[in-house]
Amino acid sequence: MRPALVFSLARRVSLPVRPGCVSGLARPASSSRQSFRFFSSAESSATPGDEKPEKPAQAEAAKEETPASSGGKEKETEAAEVSFEKLKECEKKYQDASAKVKEMQDKLLRTLAEMENLRTRHRTDLDNSNKYAVAKFASSMVEVADTLELASKSIEAERLEEDTPLKTIAEGxxxxxxxxxxxxxxxxxxxxxxxGNLFDPSFHEAMFQMEDKSKVRGTIFQVMQPGYRIHERVLRAAKVGTTTGGPAPPPPPPKEKEGK
Structure with missing residues (x-):
């Protein structure tokens, strides 16, 4: 340390400074310089020829690194091949899953359609069961109606005027x-x-025919037994007699298309 710097520090802290101390402080600086010079000289004493033996070691290290680098490339190639195989496998699984999903969707749509048809059929059957629940009973009761009609027609009007009790029974x-x-x-x-209507095989049963050129062929001129219908169904067909020999009946009107 320089003496001037020591004196300036001593003045700032108000300490007495001896000249010997200053000289003592200055000595280590020279020794440190010497040691520094010795270290630097030791480093500089190394000649360039001393670094030559390191080249073979570097060459061997380079040789060792070359197979390692080629092995790393092989590993990368193998990893790429494995990744490609996994990708193909995943793609096949995706295609199989998509096909199964499509199949399940088709089954679901088919099942929904069948359920809707079943629901519609069930609703129709339920309506028909309510509408035609009395069909069997009514088919038996129409015979009672026929008997009552025949009983009413069998009594002569002249006798009704003469016999008051019989008139009362006939009215009942x-x-x-x-x-x-x-x-x-x-x-x-x-x-x-x-x-008076034209014969319709869906509702009438022809029992006999009579020639009558004045009427359209197939006209019903006599009803032997009346028919009965329950809603849109025939409960019993009417037994009738039709005409023949007359002009042909007109063609039936065209049926209206659904949705109009």
Whole structure:
């Protein structure tokens, strides 16, 4: 350390400074310089020839690094091949899963359609069961209606005027027939009296024919037994007699298309 610097520090801290101390402080600086010079000289004393033996070691290290680098490339290639195989496997699994999903969607749509058809059929069957629940009973009761009608027609009007009790009975029979027909109507059953209409095989049963050129061929001129219908179904076909030898009937009107 320089003496001037020591004196300046001593003045700032107000300490007495001896000249010997200053000289003592200055000595280590020279020794440190010497040691520094010795270290630097030791480093500089190394000649360039001393570094030559290191080259073979570096060459060997380079030789060792070369196979390692080639092995790393091989590993990278193998890893790439494995990744490609995994990708193909994943793609195949995805295609299989997509096919299964499509198959399940088709089955679901088919099942939904079948359920809708089943629901519609069930609703139709339920409506028909409600509408035609009395069909069997009504088919038996129409014979009662026929009997009441025949009883009313079998009594002559002249006798009714002469016999008051018989007139009362005839009126009771006629009233019973009327009540029965009204009950039929309440359940959708109507009486079919097709006299004067054209013959329809869906609702009529032809018992005999009579030639009549003045009427259209197939006209019903006599009803032997009236028919009955329950809603859109035939409960009993009417037994009728039709004409023949007349002009041909007109063609039926075209059926309207659904949705119009």
């Amino acid at each position: 029979v006629k009233m019973t027939e009327t009540i029965l027909l009204k009950a039929f109507e309440n359940h959708g059953i109507v009486k079919d009296q097709p006299e």
